[in-house]
Amino acid sequence: MLDDTRKWFSDRVGAPVLLEKLRERRVSGLSPTHFVGGVLLMLFLLEVASGILLMLPYRPDPQHAHASVVAIAGRLPYGSLVRGVHAWTSHMFVAMLFVQIATVLLNRVYREPKELVWWTGLLLLVTGVSMAFTGALLPWSQNAYLQARVSSEMIGQGPIFGPWLKRMLRGGDDITPWSLGHAYGFHTGVLPALATLLFGFHMAVVRRSSGGPVEGATVPVYPEFIVRLAAVCTAVLLLIVSLATFVPVAVGTPVNMAQSMAPAGGGTAPSDVLPPWYFLFLHDLLRAAPPRLLGVESAKFVLGALSVLALFAVALPFIDRKGSKITAYIGAVLIVVFLVLTGHAIL
Amino acid sequence: MSDEGPKDVPGRRDFLGTTITGTAATLGVVSAYPVVRFLSPRPDPGQRIATAGEAEKFLPGTSKTVLLGDKPVLVIRLDDGQFRAFSAICTHLQCVVAYSAQHRQIECPCHKGVYSLEGANVSGPPPRPLQSVGVEVVNGIVTLTEA
Numbered sequence: 298m299l300d301d302t303r304k305w306f307s308d309r310v311g312a313p314v315l316l317e318k319l320r321e322r323r324v325s326g327l328s329p330t331h332f333v334g335g336v337l338l339m340l341f342l343l344e345v346a347s348g349i350l351l352m353l354p355y356r357p358d359p360q361h362a363h364a365s366v367v368a369i370a371g372r373l374p375y376g377s378l379v380r381g382v383h384a385w386t387s388h389m390f391v392a393m394l395f396v397q398i399a400t401v402l403l404n405r406v407y408r409e410p411k412e413l414v415w416w417t418g419l420l421l422l423v424t425g426v427s428m429a430f431t432g433a434l435l436p437w438s439q440n441a442y443l444q445a446r447v448s449s450e451m452i453g454q455g456p457i458f459g460p461w462l463k464r465m466l467r468g469g470d471d472i473t474p475w476s477l478g479h480a481y482g483f484h485t486g487v488l489p490a491l492a493t494l495l496f497g498f499h500m501a502v503v504r505r506s507s508g509g510p511v512e513g514a515t516v517p518v519y520p521e522f523i524v525r526l527a528a529v530c531t532a533v534l535l536l537i538v539s540l541a542t543f544v545p546v547a548v549g550t551p552v553n554m555a556q557s558m559a560p561a562g563g564g565t566a567p568s569d570v571l572p573p574w575y576f577l578f579l580h581d582l583l584r585a586a587p588p589r590l591l592g593v594e595s596a597k598f599v600l601g602a603l604s605v606l607a608l609f610a611v612a613l614p615f616i617d618r619k620g621s622k623i624t625a626y627i628g629a630v631l632i633v634v635f636l637v638l639t640g641h642a643i644l
Numbered sequence: 645m646s647d648e649g650p651k652d653v654p655g656r657r658d659f660l661g662t663t664i665t666g667t668a669a670t671l672g673v674v675s676a677y678p679v680v681r682f683l684s685p686r687p688d689p690g691q692r693i694a695t696a697g698e699a700e701k702f703l704p705g706t707s708k709t710v711l712l713g714d715k716p717v718l719v720i721r722l723d724d725g726q727f728r729a730f731s732a733i734c735t736h737l738q739c740v741v742a743y744s745a746q747h748r749q750i751e752c753p754c755h756k757g758v759y760s761l762e763g764a765n766v767s768g769p770p771p772r773p774l775q776s777v778g779v780e781v782v783n784g785i786v787t788l789t790e791a
Contacts, residue, residue: 446737
């Protein structure tokens with residue numbers, strides 16, 4: 298009966314043909330790094346699915362946004378689970394993007410003919426982090442509000458397009474109630490669409506640039522690779538569901554623009570406002586810097602240095618052409634610096 | 645399917661191709677401009693005046709943050725009864741500062757910037773003093789005006 302149904306479908310859909318094609322295709326190995334891309338795709342799909350669920354009860358206006366998130370987290374059946382999965386998956390997504398970028402950097406697989414793979418990968422990183430940031434503002438909590446002020450102002454300090462980009466993200470000159478609509482539109486419309494296009498293009502160029510008989514590519518995609526990828530994805534999914542179940546994500550206090558962090562009438566010093574873990578290194582740098590560095594306001598200086606670093610990353614396929622491994626060493630140093638600063642900030 | 649014209653004259657296809665590409669590019673730019681402007685509106689001038697309640701009820705050694713237009717303003721009543729008002733936007737990265745009654749200073753929660761009660765940047769990363777805001781008591785009401 299089941300076999301008949303399967304045959305009926307495969308006669309019309311041609312699934313065995315697809316599997317045959319995947320059987321013929323090869324990957325170069327089955328080391329942990331081979332699965333990061335597939336896990337990233339799974340995480341993205343999970344974000345889209347849980348995000349669509351969250352869109353339904355969420356109310357994207359400053360009057361109701363916070364209360365609706367409180368209701369999702371506290372009152373809706375499994376609301377806390379869906380929200381937890383969405384939040385934890387976003388952390389996992391950014392972490393896996395970092396792992397992927399670090400692997401590519403150390404193995405120098407950004408070189409010809411993989412330039413487009415590298416660039417679309419970098420754009421995916423920017424898009425992923427932007428999604429995390431626009432999403433963080435949606436509960437319209439005081440902490441997220443202050444974070445949004447600081448992070449958009451940081452973008453505003455960037456060279457050339459900075460001020461314009463800041464205004465576009467904020468929906469004006471300042472973070473106002475209008476900014477919530479902008480964050481919501483970018484988070485649920487613009488950025489996911491962009492990410493989908495980038496994923497598609499990225500995978501297409503990955504296939505194209507590694508097409509043909511690649512030396513050492515001996516492992517069939519199906520069943521060897523796909524089956525293992527499914528197992529890895531299941532393990533990651535299990536981890537996310539466990540985190541979402543046992544480590545609740547706080548909603549925070551609602552935004553009150555006519556009040557800063559200190560309680561009314563003063564009394565205690567304002568509490569720390571911390572960015573997500575992957576920007577803690579930047580937070581610490583900004584906090585430790587003196588008002589001016591080499592005659593430039595330190596925030597501008599730090600952002601300028603980061604822009605140079607970003608430009609270096611983009612130009613990498615042109616810089617690293619010959620057999621020299623110097624850029625891989627620079628990459629390794631940067632990765633270590635990032636890990637040490639982040640570790641220092643957390644501890 | 646070949647061009648009708650002689651070989652040395654640019655063909656009809658080339659002309660049409662250039663025209664179509666040019667038109668598409670022009671339309672693209674023309675329609676992108678309103679989109680970009682729509683997304684980044686010019687600042688709203690907003691209110692130029694705001695109030696921070698009755699002066700009588702504003703105790704010395706306390707503070708309030710109120711909105712002047714879209715911008716938060718920190719109003720402090722000093723121990724001697726004087727009022728001071730500053731833009732509450734930190735000059736480092738636009739976080740919102742607060743009065744610390746404990747330390748008798750203005751502090752930023754984001755990167756630990758510290759300002760004196762005169763608004764001068766004292767320690768931490770802020771590069772400039774806080775912008776001051778006009779404050780006076782009019783008919784017993786603490787009134788703020790953009791300086």
